[in-house]
Amino acid sequence: MYADLHIHSHYSDSTRSPEEIVKKARELGIDLLCVSDHNTTASYNELIPLCKANQIKLIRGAEISTSFENKEFHVLAYDFNFEDTDIIDICKQGETVFADIDLELIKMMSVDYKEISIEDFNSYNRNLKNGGWKGFDYLKSKNLVIDVPSFFKLISDYNIKPKNSFPSIDHVINVIHQANGKAVIAHIGETMRNNLFEIEPRLKTLKSMGADGFECYYTTHTEETTNALIDFCQKNNMLITVGNDDHGGFNNRANVIYEMGAIKVDFSKLNLKDIEILS
Structure with missing residues (x-):
C-alpha cells in the first residue's frame, strides 16, 4: 500500500x-x-x-x-x-499574515502600475483552477507575474514585511x-x-x-x-x-x-x- x-x-x-x-x-x-x-x-x-x-x-x-x-x-x-x-x-492567524502581505504589495505596486488598485483587488474573485492565492492570481491576470519566484521577487523588491508573525x-x-x-x-x-x-x-x-x-x-x-x-x-x-x-x-x-x-x-x-x- x-x-x-x-x-x-x-x-x-x-x-x-x-x-x-x-x-x-x-x-x-x-x-x-x-x-x-x-x-x-x-x-x-x-x-x-x-x-x-x-x-x-x-x-x-x-x-x-x-x-x-x-x-x-x-x-x-x-x-x-x-x-x-x-x-x-x-490557522486564521496564518491566513491573515499572507493576506496582509498581498494587500501591502498591491498598495505599493499601485503607485507604479495604474492598472491595479486596492479597490480592484478587493473586488477580484480568484479562479481556483489557477492554483496559488489571491494576490498571485490577481497580479498574474494583469501580466505582472508569471510564476511563484517572480511574485516573491516583487515582495523583495518592494521590501514587503508582514505586519504580524506566524505563531511560534x-x-x-x-x-x-x-x-x-x-x-x-x-x-x-x-x-x-x-x-x-x-x-x-x-x-x-x-x-x-x-x-x-x-x-x-x-x-x-x-x-x-x-x-x-x-x-x-x-x-x-x-x-x-x-x-x-x-x-x-x-x-x-x-x-x-x-x-x-x-x-x-x-x-x-x-x-x-x-x-x-x-x-
Missing part, C-alpha cells in the same frame, strides 16, 4: 479539486492520502465521502505556518479535532496536541537546504518542543537527509511520514516536480502509530 500524506487542494493553493485529487490517487495506486491544505481544512466536507466511495484510506490534516528561529517552518497537523477553536485561530512552532505543537492531534515537521530538508550540519541539532530541539515526527520522505530531500531523518525517528520512536507536496503543478520548478506518486513509499516503511486512518 502506497501513501502520500502531503497533498494540497484548490482550497489553499493547488489547481486540483478534492475530486481530482482522489481520481489522481486512484490512477497512481495511492491507497492512503492526506490533504494538508495551508491553514485550512475546507476540503474535507468533499474529501471524506469521495475517499469512501473510491475505497481510499484517509488521514485528516492541515499544514500550519509557524515561526522557528526567525524562519517560516511548516507543521503537518494530523488527526486533530477540526472543531477545536485554538486550531481554528492559529512550540505554541502550534502544543495547540495540535490539545486538539488530540499529532505534529509532524514538514520538509525540514527543503527548509534548511539539505544541510545536515544545520538539520541534525534542530531535530533534538524540535523533539524537545514536542514534535511527534518528521516528514522523512519528501520530493527534494537528498538520500542523506532522508536517511538521517529516518534514523532519528526510529531511534526515538517518532512518526515517519511521506509527502510529495503536490499542488497540481502550480509549484513545479524547472528542476523539481512536486507530484503525487513522484516518491512512492510502501506503508510498511512509515510509522503512523496512534493516527486514526479513515477507511
Whole structure:
C-alpha cells in the first residue's frame, strides 16, 4: 500500500479539486492520502465521502505556518479535532499574515502600475483552477507575474514585511496536541537546504518542543537527509511520514516536480502509530 500524506487542494493553493485529487490517487495506486491544505481544512466536507466511495484510506490534516528561529517552518497537523477553536485561530492567524502581505504589495505596486488598485483587488474573485492565492492570481491576470519566484521577487523588491508573525512552532505543537492531534515537521530538508550540519541539532530541539515526527520522505530531500531523518525517528520512536507536496503543478520548478506518486513509499516503511486512518 502506497501513501502520500502531503497533498494540497484548490482550497489553499493547488489547481486540483478534492475530486481530482482522489481520481489522481486512484490512477497512481495511492491507497492512503492526506490533504494538508495551508491553514485550512475546507476540503474535507468533499474529501471524506469521495475517499469512501473510491475505497481510499484517509488521514485528516492541515499544514500550519509557524515561526522557528526567525524562519517560516511548516507543521503537518494530523488527526486533530477540526472543531477545536485554538486550531481554528492559529490557522486564521496564518491566513491573515499572507493576506496582509498581498494587500501591502498591491498598495505599493499601485503607485507604479495604474492598472491595479486596492479597490480592484478587493473586488477580484480568484479562479481556483489557477492554483496559488489571491494576490498571485490577481497580479498574474494583469501580466505582472508569471510564476511563484517572480511574485516573491516583487515582495523583495518592494521590501514587503508582514505586519504580524506566524505563531511560534512550540505554541502550534502544543495547540495540535490539545486538539488530540499529532505534529509532524514538514520538509525540514527543503527548509534548511539539505544541510545536515544545520538539520541534525534542530531535530533534538524540535523533539524537545514536542514534535511527534518528521516528514522523512519528501520530493527534494537528498538520500542523506532522508536517511538521517529516518534514523532519528526510529531511534526515538517518532512518526515517519511521506509527502510529495503536490499542488497540481502550480509549484513545479524547472528542476523539481512536486507530484503525487513522484516518491512512492510502501506503508510498511512509515510509522503512523496512534493516527486514526479513515477507511
